Amino acid sequence: MTGATPASAPAPHRASLGFVFAIVLIDMLGFGIVIPVMPQLIMHLSNMPIAAAASYAGWLGAGYAVAQFFGAPIVGNLSDRFGRRPVLLASVGVMGLDYLLQAFAPALWWLAIGRVLAGFTGASFSAAYAYIADVTPPEKRAAGFGLMGMAFGIGFVVGPAVGGLLGTFGPRIPFIAAAVLALSNFAFGFVFLKESLAPENRRPFDWRRANAFSALQALRKLDGTVLWLVAALGTWQLSRIVYPAAWAYFAIAAYGFSVTQVGLTLAAVGIGSTVVQGGLLRVALPRFGETKLVIVGIAALVVAAVIYTYAVTVWEVYLGIAIGSLQGFVQPAMAGLNSRAVDARSQGELQGAVQSIGSIAAIAGPPLYTQALNHFSGPGAIYNLPGMPMLISAAVSLVALALFLRGAARVAPVVVTDGAVPESAAA
Secondary structure, eight states: OOSOOTTTOOOOOHHHHHHHHHHHHHHHHHHHHHTTTHHHHHHHHHOOOHHHHHHHHHHHHHHHHHHHHHHHHHHHHHHHHHOHHHHHHHHHHHHHHHHHHHHTOSSHHHHHHHHHHHHHHHTTHHHHHHHHHHHSOGGGHHHHHHHHHHHHHHHHHHHHHHHHHHGGGOTTHHHHHHHHHHHHHHHHHHHHOOOOSOGGGOOOOOTTTTOTTHHHHGGGGSOHHHHHHHHHHHHHHHHHTHHHHHHHHHHHHHHOOOHHHHHHHHHHHHHHHHHIIIIIHHHHHHHHHHHHHHHHHHHHHHHHHHHHHHOOSHHHHHHHHHHHGGGGGHHHHHHHHHHHTSOGGGHHHHHHHHHHHHHHHHHHHHHHHHHHHHHSSSTTOSSOOTTHHHHHHHHHHHHHHHHHHHHHTTBOOOOOBTTBOOOOOBO
16 A cells, blocks of 8 residues: 555645645746756757757657656655655755756756756656645545646746746756755755655565556556557647647747747647636537547647748747647547546556556657757758648647547447436447
């Protein structure tokens, strides 16, 4: 067992829960703050043009994702052995030191080390979610996890905007700001964070449990219907990776955007997604159903990609962002139909498989899109088309749509009887 039973779980401590919320928020703030200035820092350290800097950044992004992929199960299992408090504090402390390392990096290889460390410390999500499970009764855990999701969303919206503004003072300033946030959070947690895992509920560390590939093994047990839908979700996530991986480099190469403009456009992407998923989805889903929303969302991404590729004014870019925000329908709708394709006993196994596929997408995506930008922009371009990463993302999303429609056709439709909406079963 990874946490205390409901009967013996410690009562939630406001300061402790606030610290866990802050871990997720600051992790996403730090991730978002440095996105707009990373191109300038790479170019400053290497004298590379933007296209070559993008190519290098793609491998940095892949390194970050690999570290997080392998680090998450290790961090989670360490927290089961030693408790949540020391693992969370260590993660936040190392995170702060890592941002300082990157802030004062004299060479590119320092950034490479920093990105790997950032990925591993970002794996503290697993311990943070375990902390919530420890101190929250089962019937209230969804709300607690929702709070973590809110922190994730706020961090990604606010982070790029703050990073873009701070970047006007120099490409290293946002890294220093992220370090100050993390180290301040460490000091707060050192004083106020209470341990949530009782000694009797701890277990020895086992490398077999900390295997990053264990969730992937669950794919072999899933039936054909679910495999189509899991493949669709993973392919969709690969399509969406284009924004954190390549947007900053694309916007500079295609439009000549400043650091502030890059940060504001990324924040606008996050706001649009939040509005669609947090408000419009609730109205549209009961009326149109999952399949139609997935089609609308992917069509919106394709239209937005074309607008981005051929835009010549700032207002056209924001028009693309507004239309593209409808892609916020896709992930929840795909996930909802996917969860209906398996019974209640298999939900955890399903989500583990989806998370693992998403991790692979996060590893493959950054090199894919940044290499495309490198080969289709700049003096040595095959053909001058900086929007190629956006067009590739659109093509990948159409593959996701084909996979999704193949799987959705195998799921029986929901039948409404006397006002009830029973779960459908896999066909």
